[in-house]
Amino acid sequence: EADIYQTPRYLVIGTGKKITLECSQTMGHDKMYWYQQDPGMELHLIHYSYGVNSTEKGDLSSESTVSRIRTEHFPLTLESARPSHTSQYLCASGDRDSYTFGSGTRLTVV
Amino acid sequence: AQSVTQLDSHVSVSEGTPVLLRCNYSSSYSPSLFWYVQHPNKGLQLLLKYTSAATLVKGINGFEAEFKKSETSFHLTKPSAHMSDAAEYFCVVSEGGGGTSYGKLTFGQGTILTVHP
Numbered sequence: 001e002a003d004i005y006q007t008p009r010y011l012v013i014g015t016g017k018k019i020t021l022e023c024s025q026t027m028g029h030d031k032m033y034w035y036q037q038d039p040g041m042e043l044h045l046i047h048y049s050y051g052v053n054s055t056e057k058g059d060l061s062s063e064s065t066v067s068r069i070r071t072e073h074f075p076l077t078l079e080s081a082r083p084s085h086t087s088q089y090l091c092a093s094g095d096r097d098s099y100t101f102g103s104g105t106r107l108t109v110v
Numbered sequence: 111a112q113s114v115t116q117l118d119s120h121v122s123v124s125e126g127t128p129v130l131l132r133c134n135y136s137s138s139y140s141p142s143l144f145w146y147v148q149h150p151n152k153g154l155q156l157l158l159k160y161t162s163a164a165t166l167v168k169g170i171n172g173f174e175a176e177f178k179k180s181e182t183s184f185h186l187t188k189p190s191a192h193m194s195d196a197a198e199y200f201c202v203v204s205e206g207g208g209g210t211s212y213g214k215l216t217f218g219q220g221t222i223l224t225v226h227p
Contacts, residue, residue: 033215043200043217059216090154092215097142097161099204099215101154 003027006091006102013081013109021076021105023091029100032074035090036060037104043090049074081109112137112205116218124226129188131221133201136182143184144202144215145175154200160184171195196225 004025013019025032030051035043035058045058049068063085064078074093078085086109091102117132135141145157158169165177171194175186184201201218 035217040198040220040222042219045214045216048214058214097159097204099144099156101146103153 004091004093004100004102006089006105008105009103010106011108013107015080015082015109017081019078019081019107021089021091021107023074023076023102024072025074025093025100026072027093027100028071029093029095030071031094032068033092033094034058034064034066034074034076035092036062037088037090039088047076081107083109085109112141112203112214112216114201114203114216114218116199116201116221118221119219120222120224122224122226123191125193126190129186129191129195129223131186131199131201131223133184133186133218134182135184135201135203137203137205139205142204143175143177144204145169145173145184145186146200146202147197148200148220149197157186157199191223191225193225193227196223198222 007022032049034047036046037043044060046060046062047058047066049055055066064076066076088104088106090104092099113136115134143160146154147157148154157173158167160167160177168174173188177184199221203216
């Protein structure tokens with residue numbers, strides 16, 4: 001049974017639409033992360049959070065935004081989707097020594 | 111700042127032969143190191159982790175890795191490859207306390223392992 005949930009699993013959407021990718025975890029972890037991964041490529045950190053009301057930009061610049069109003073929830077929003085946003089987005093939570101990854105959202109913007 | 115370099119983008123072995131996936135890291139503070147595996151269209155699965163205890167770490171599915179501070183390496187090995195080992199493998203570093211990167215996971219570029227019958 002998964003402890004971290006990402007929805008939707010797949011999303012195909014038109015250019016200019018606003019989208020929110022959901023990520024929830026049931027482990028009470030303070031730290032949560034969003035990674036972007038293109039096919040066959042490494043994962044790049046785009047956002048992270050150390051707890052409620054904490055959000056930081058990651059190593060890779062992204063036009064997306066995140067919020068952390070509740071410990072268990074870390075949604076990622078794109079205000080206006082573009083084809084360049086087509087990618088897989090992975091959410092993770094954890095502490096220094098233990099991390100759990102979601103199954104990812106594969107986003108295609110047409 | 112922390113970084114990870116996986117020295118081989120592709121590794122190809124025959125079933126039953128040893129596997130070696132190489133990883134070098136840099137970190138300003140005492141790091142934790144991980145190996146994750148990603149099968150096609152599947153999520154990331156933790157193989158093993160080093161967290162400043164024993165330098166030789168044993169993981170799942172017969173994999174192990176040795177932390178060598180003098181060489182800043184954390185290579186992943188398996189004595190005998192199985193067809194089911196074919197996947198992409200990521201070496202990951204998490205920086206220790208005191209640094210600005212504390213708790214952040216930095217991924218290597220990934221190594222695709224192919225296993226031939």
